[in-house]
Amino acid sequence: MNLVDLSKEISYALRHAPWEYELELDEQGFVPIAQLLHTLNESGTYEREVTQADLEQIIAISEKKRHEIIGDKIRALYGHTIPQIIKKEPGIPPAxxxxxxxxxxxxxxxxxxxxxxxxxxxxxxxxxxxxxxxxxxxxxxxxxxxxxxxxxxxxxxxxxxxxxxxxxxxxxxxxxxxx
Missing domain, CATH: 3.20.170.30 (ADP-ribosylation fold)
Structure with a gap:
């Protein structure tokens, strides 16, 4: 399975067009992993079933850390273009x-x-x-x-x-x- 292509599709779905994948983001941008996997696997795009392990591997090898999994949910960390405002955690940045x-x-x-x-x-x-x-x-x-x-x-x-x-x-x- 091409993890780069999968990562790009996940980014597109979570950052730009969740409605195309019938995903509903919560106010922090999370969707249930099961919901994302269902829609990815339903498409028949990939030569085998996409698993949570694939998602975890994408996150582990990504240099830019575009996604995160917490519990049974996944989200894109940044780069959203959807109209819904994703609430982010405030912090004190470097100077x-x-x-x-x-x-x-x-x-x-x-x-x-x-x-x-x-x-x-x-x-x-x-x-x-x-x-x-x-x-x-x-x-x-x-x-x-x-x-x-x-x-x-x-x-x-x-x-x-x-x-x-x-x-x-x-x-x-x-x-x-x-x-």
Whole structure:
């Protein structure tokens, strides 16, 4: 079984189109594992039945930690584009976070700050390497922005835990960004 393809389908289902899979996310973005497995297996896409062990393996080998299992439920940790707001756990981030972006987007960011655009939250990385990898999806030589989270918190910005490499927030004011 191709776990990369399976991981992409799970991400799509949990982050972007749960209704296409007849999944209902709770307020924290979780769905019962049994419900997800049923819909994946019902499709007949995979050469064998998808199991909870497959889901656990995807999570264990994933460099980006996109999903999490708690008890009998699974969720995508970040990147949601669905209209439903997924409530995240507030936290105190490191003093500095990073954001990889395109040269084209930079002037607008420096004018307006960072906004979530088509996502629910702005995604920030804990290190330059992660921000660079993210930025390279849209620009071969991305601009890495430095985010002063302490200054952001002083003006009322709340940060949320994404995973061990990603922090989330609703926006980042331009005054808290250094290019």
């Amino acid at each position: 500095v976070l990073y954001h990889g972006t395109t040269h084209k987007a930079l002037p607008q960011i420096l004018l307006d700050g960072l906004k979530p655009m088509q996502r629910q939250y702005v995604h920030l990385s804990v290190d330059v390497d992660t921000a660079t990898r993210v930025g390279k999806r849209r620009d071969g030589s991305p601009v890495i922005l430095k985010i002063d989270t302490e200054a952001a918190q002083k003006v009322g910005i709340q940060f949320y835990i994404g995973n061990d490499k990603v922090w989330l927030c609703d926006r980042v004011p331009k005054e808290c960004i250094t290019a």
